[in-house]
Amino acid sequence: MGQLVNGQWSTEDQRRVGSKGEFVRPDSPFRSRISSSSNEYAAESGRYHLFVNAGCPWAYRTLLYRKLKSLEQHISISLTRSAAGTEGWTFGQEREPLLNAQHIHDVYTAAEGSFTGRCTVPVLWDKTRQTIVNNESAEIIRMLNSAFDVLPGVATADYYPESLREEIDELNELIYRTVNNGVYRCGFAQTQTAYEKAYDELFDTLDLLDHRLSGQRYLCGESVTEADWRLFATLIRFDMAYYGQFRCNRNMLQEFTHLWPYTRDLYQHPGVAETVDFDAIKGIYFGSRPPGIVPKGPQIDFQEPHQRGS
Template structure:
């Protein structure tokens, strides 16, 4: 029997043909007020499955917390690493999710789609009454939490997708996704110098554009936190820890881009953002899983995280983080990030 290498068991990510192309074929089922796809909003019925390592899942974690949906939508947290089959619930006793009763999120996918051949990803929402995945379509998922789950928002929940600003938010999100959120992956998983160079230039051109935009306003769209800020934040918070070195996005560190660094710290210190970030999980995922980029699986000890808690001065630009609403309360004890995985323990 041939010996299986670590890279084989983890899967491969680099596109040897050149430019990395993300598989965008997600399960497009939506959970809505009217249940038009067969899945009406019902508190307690669904479970959001995430990894704190994943930037796409982190969007849902932040939105759920800001809106106060903890009682309506439970959350299962996988470990920071996975093999080519799927994410596993190795943080839970016995390696089994206590609500879903499964060891791997792939079990919920196969329960609905036997032999499912597309990406088994997080975030995913699972119907606890059937054990079947409902959706893993992360982009509309957070929009729906804002617009379809309103009856279950906490008192004082912010409006993260205000009607009057949706067109502008969508436009900003489009550029951020193409060149930043996905752009760092296009750099990291490029299989040719030409593909890497092009992605690198687009990434930093967009970051420079965003920096200019944010030099005179506290948030990306309007004077409050919106969906646009959440989507940019989840990439920025990973930038120095993984993207700068691991993905070769090394023109500048985040800490060397003054406006974006202050903006990211402002959000990090806003309740609902930094208190959901687990730097240990982030680093372990990228450096341990992407063995075709980092064959040894060695996880770097740096960078120094203490700077995330230094004053940012963005209050001088005005703005009201939660608009007419209020900050979320303390993190639930069972969802608290271990202090040693945060700047507090650095």
Template sequence: SVVHPIMPPESWVFGEFPGATPDHLYGAHALREIYERAEPGYDGVVTVPVLWDRSRETIVNNESSEIIRMFNSAFDGCGARADVDFYPEPLREAIDALNAQIYENVNDGVYRAGFAGTQQAYERAYDRLFATLDELETRLSHHRYLLGERITEADWRLLPTLLRFDAVYYTHFKCNRQRLVDFPNLWGYTRDLLQRPGVRETLRMDHIKTHYFTSHPRLNPSGIVPKGPIVDFDAPHGRG
């Protein structure tokens, strides 16, 4: 199921919006109801994504990085492609190190900049973000993917932040030294990953922009969602 992109203060909800769906299992209105089904009386934070066990009727996990790791191998014995491995044994140490750097400075770095409470905190996050993007741009000038010529978990964990960068983080979070499209290698790399079979149809830029620009009233009190920018993710990536 896919929640409505506008997040009320109390919880994510299911509702009518292009690309959103009802709760197909229980007909819940709010995602909090699903958390409470797993743990009656739950009063913690409600987040997405949620990996739900239909048989046991409980939440397996709600942390995206851990769900990605699970999907790599947990379902190999029940229909998933066991021949696809994004966390291969010889590269695990390098993947973990790169994941840590990218999470700290890029995935979470844009939020550190966007929600900074002081000029100093904002500039620290901003500088670390673009220093890391510069490093990745150089790395991708030598390799098709972050760790060579094969896609790994590190690539998939970086991709969502890159996809949102020009439409959201550049303006909404003031990460405005450069746009993604101004990094030739990162921009081609983003299109390369997005154009892999089965990936492009998961991108809903209308959901992304609606969520960010309406759910952070401190950053955007009017709630106006910008119409642009026009980003051609379908242009040839030239990295094959």
């Protein structure tokens, strides 16, 4: 996809491959935090903005949390086009209104003129300090979960409760490595061995989670947590994108006894369905590659009753 080198766009793709041909995801460089007690990044209404692509599973986490926590009135957004162009994620000729950016890389250079690195979404932008606060989705959703709770109208739901943190962290670690990033390790592997290792680990974890969900409604019991939402972002894309495009094809999600109704259960939570943009999902995985033909199928009914409680 290319990247910035000293603030200039370069179409040369930096290799993200380890010595065994395995996909290696670079660390996110902007890691500041918003909090209700921060002097630098205070939790204020209207101050922050998200630059996102609705198809991307990492950016999607932040869109989902913005909805779940009723933060739409406090945090504004700019959506890129779903497919990437020669200069990465783009807003097209119309540009987006906040920074007059045409590409996501314009947002990175607005924060740091000589930035070197990949220009990923999501980006959490501070309108006051005119800079990027954070571009790591795992950290952004933690902030959205609680930092803005003091503002009017914000939902009080806590998806990272104190009593479950250890369990959530443990699940996140396994699910990030083998499922969220696991599908990318399948799709971007450069050797057969690296691909098969990622594939086996992915389906071992999905089998384990399917079994876990046979005896309880959600990953940590009877209440939805961050671990569920992070898993959901991958599962909702599974049959449509990863099964075919990333060769994650031992089974479709729809063939799992418990994971499939579990995914529908989460999809049917108030507000969630409207955050999922199936055209955008197909757009990033298929539309970004020439000749940009997007598959019509598969037909999946996420609204089918899930029978896992109400």
